[in-house]
Amino acid sequence: MxxxxxxxxxxxxxxxxxxxxxxxxxxxxxxxxxxxxxRGTWVIENGTKMNLQLxxxxxxxxxxxxxxxxxxxxxxxxxxxxxxxxxxxxxxISTDAVGQMPSILQLIAPFLKSSHQYDTTVLREISQAVSLLQKKSQSMYLGSAVFEGQLRLDLIALYAFCRKADDLIDDAPDRKTAQYWIEQCEKALDLRFKLKESTLDDAGAYEILTKSIPQPLHTAIHLLPASRLPKEPLYSLLKGFEIDLKFDAESNCFPITTEDDLDVYAYHVASTVAILLLELVFCHYPMPVSETERLQVISAGECMGKALQYTNIARDIVRDAAIGRVYIPTSWLAKENLTPSMVIDQPRNPQLATLRRRILDKADMCYQATQKAIDRLPSNVRGPVRATVMSYMEIGQMLRENEGRILDEKLKVPTWRRLKVAWIAMSM
Known part of the structure; x- marks a missing residue:
């Protein structure tokens, strides 16, 4: 059988x-x-065997x-x-959320169909999305692995879109090209949400989508689970990318002048992703809570996103300086008798270690503020969310272990250490 x-x-x-x-x-x-x-530990009695030996x-x-x-x-x-x-x-590929794992009858049903028709384009694209996360974002790759079912696939598709858009804009050779990709992302989102009631294997909708947007965005925008996501945070994410384009070291233009500017930037590029994650959780596992309680969880999610972004900024001081960006607020630098231009010229200045520690302290404060909110999530996702956040925050812990040094290369947490953190998080 x-x-x-x-x-x-x-x-x-x-x-x-x-x-x-x-x-x-x-x-x-x-x-x-x-x-x-x-040895005679056991025997097979005569009459109960054929007396044939291998x-x-x-x-x-x-x-x-x-x-x-x-x-x-x-x-x-x-x-x-x-x-x-x-x-x-x-x-x-559907437009609905299935929530819990299926019953035995639901699992057997696909086998009873006379034919199996699966869209090879969707299968290829989800494989590409997984490869992109594995290569570019270890934390999100590990984070997606601890979720399950349809929610896991939705998160992979969401992370892949955010990663792809970020890469296209950051890797653009000039500001004009970067602005072009922001506009194309906006156009792609407009079209994807217009087609959000179409399933992923709808050939007609796929043709409309791919004919209207550049090829590098095809996979990321096609897989995006638009029917299960609000669109506002995605557009807000693009506003964060626009802030990146305002950096101009030659003109001495650095948009992160105050701590409030830093908070706004972190909201756009990171809190929005955390909000989208929680919206998917609410979609797949509806919570019996009031709207006020739901908004409180969303607010904690915003704080969680900021914690991850602050950690990211603390890690990438040298790498950001190499592309003419300084995310440390100018007002903080002034208190150390530094300017953004000086950071661009000397990103390994020992004085920056103090400011990096200050950013990490800010990240830790935001992280601590999210713990109670995570405990209020459905049990199915509580461990995976905690594992995702703790895995990323481990970067901050490693930075503290390298206290007093500004690292040249992008710091990566060893796989064994990420797995250890994920195991602890899933066991809490």
């Missing part, structure tokens, strides 16, 4: 994914059972038992993996 349900899936898998997990446990069990039978001391019944058992285990796990994947695919 398992074979009838998943034979197409099994045939498509590499042999290493099926034969190895069957063969290795079977060989191990054959070995230890042979030793046990030869080799000296090892009955064929024992060999067949372990082989068939491992075969059934591997086929069963493969069937579950395939069923969940099919369910999540159908949920992801």
């Amino acid at each position: 398992q074979w009838l349900l998943i034979y197409r899936f099994l045939i498509a898998l590499p042999l290493a994914s099926t034969l190895v997990p069957i063969a290795l446990p079977t060989a191990y069990l054959w070995l230890v059972d042979t030793i046990a039978l030869r 080799w000296a001391g090892f009955e064929v019944e024992e060999a067949l038992f372990f082989l068939v058992t491992n075969l059934m285990v591997v086929l069963g796990l493969s069937a579950i993996d395939n069923a969940v994947a099919l369910f999540e695919y159908n949920a992801f």
